[in-house]
Amino acid sequence: EDKVVQSPLSLVVHEGDTVTLNCSYEVTNFRSLLWYKQEKKAPTFLFMLTSSGIEKKSGRLSSILDKKELFSILNITATQTGDSAVYLCAVVRSGTYKYIFGTGTRLKVLA
């Protein structure tokens, strides 16, 4: 059965800290992995990683994909209170259209 596991489940840090969020997966015929940020309701898209794009960066956020070890990490440097959210990881199998989500990591950044 396809499985996506995120860790830690929750995390509390102070502004300025650097955090690393983990996503491991067991999915047959992996095609892509996506990261979303969910603050209130709507998950907002952060990154998509595939075989042809295993590292992405946008401002203070960056992500890498290790297809051999079947995991991805999301790094956030110089955290701000606005980074407080649930971070969701989703994996897509080849030949399908559904996203398989992990349970998310709840990040709280204290001022």
Next chain:
Amino acid sequence: DAGVTQSPTHLIKTRGQQVTLRCSPKSGHDTVSWYQQALGQGPQFIFQYYEEEERQRGNFPDRFSGHQFPNYSSELNVNALLLGDSALYLCASSATRQETQYFGPGTRLLVL
């Protein structure tokens, strides 16, 4: 450019009732997916609609059904509501040959 919109934002129903949730995709998108997100969990895939047909379905009972209209908007219908159907229902849209799905704000359904 409007993003994905959903209505209503909140809904309260009682067990056994039926509910219809609506979704308008982002401009230029023709594919709509529906997800159920229980409290503290990640979203679970219900189904995806493309060209007015259900293209793929997740592990949800037949009580969950949907429809896509010619303008690409979509409805999710749930019959014979159970307490366990209480959740945030998310709609996501995407464009043909583009994998990234963009989510709406969701409809929070409470079944009493």
